[in-house]
Amino acid sequence: DADVTQTPRNRITKTGKRIMLECSQTKGHDRMYWYRQDPGLGLRLIYYSFDVKDINKGEISDGYSVSRQAQAKFSLSLESAIPNQTALYFCATSDLRVGANVLTFGAGSRLTVL
Amino acid sequence: KQEVTQIPAALSVPEGENLVLNCSFTDSAIYNLQWFRQDPGKGLTSLLLIQSSQREQTSGRLNASLDKSSGRSTLYIAASQPGDSATYLCAVSGGGTSYGKLTFGQGTILTVHP
Numbered sequence: 648d649a650d651v652t653q654t655p656r657n658r659i660t661k662t663g664k665r666i667m668l669e670c671s672q673t674k675g676h677d678r679m680y681w682y683r684q685d686p687g688l689g690l691r692l693i694y695y696s697f698d699v700k701d702i703n704k705g706e707i708s709d710g711y712s713v714s715r716q717a718q719a720k721f722s723l724s725l726e727s728a729i730p731n732q733t734a735l736y737f738c739a740t741s742d743l744r745v746g747a748n749v750l751t752f753g754a755g756s757r758l759t760v761l
Numbered sequence: 762k763q764e765v766t767q768i769p770a771a772l773s774v775p776e777g778e779n780l781v782l783n784c785s786f787t788d789s790a791i792y793n794l795q796w797f798r799q800d801p802g803k804g805l806t807s808l809l810l811i812q813s814s815q816r817e818q819t820s821g822r823l824n825a826s827l828d829k830s831s832g833r834s835t836l837y838i839a840a841s842q843p844g845d846s847a848t849y850l851c852a853v854s855g856g857g858t859s860y861g862k863l864t865f866g867q868g869t870i871l872t873v874h875p
Binding site: 687750 | 804805
């Protein structure tokens, strides 16, 4: 089983629909992140969480919300999806106790908003 | 605001060539720099991590260097193989209030043909 699991892997939806992308991890890491990737733009940070009670906005948080349900689960919601939210979304985890903040990524969730 | 740029955007080389990928960043106050590999339809795999106090890291045919003062890093791939074909991303982690968050470049798409 993957260390960081994202569901769904692919989703096609319509403008205005509410969408939730889920992420779960078995690495026991404290920190979890949501990034989006657009062609030619690299990855941009949406939200991050350093522990269950800590949620922080990233570079592009508008239009998104998150929930850290447990140490192992971090979900990303689009309350009312719009076409420019079409992208590849990645969840990642890291453990700063190791001292190097090496990130482990999920396989990605491809979202298409029509 | 930290900005990360990768050059070239795409590179096509014959098998066996040595090659260099470039990464530059605007704010030298970084905690570390990482190089990732991304295969189509898959997540990111961390290749090398260089702490801000280090000059280079090596793993097999890969060597990454860091010149923090000039805001540059290079990834050197020796004796390239078709299996090296992928997108390579560099990312920097800032210190202070940016600690733990990565800023990514847009990536270099590498194709190694037989």
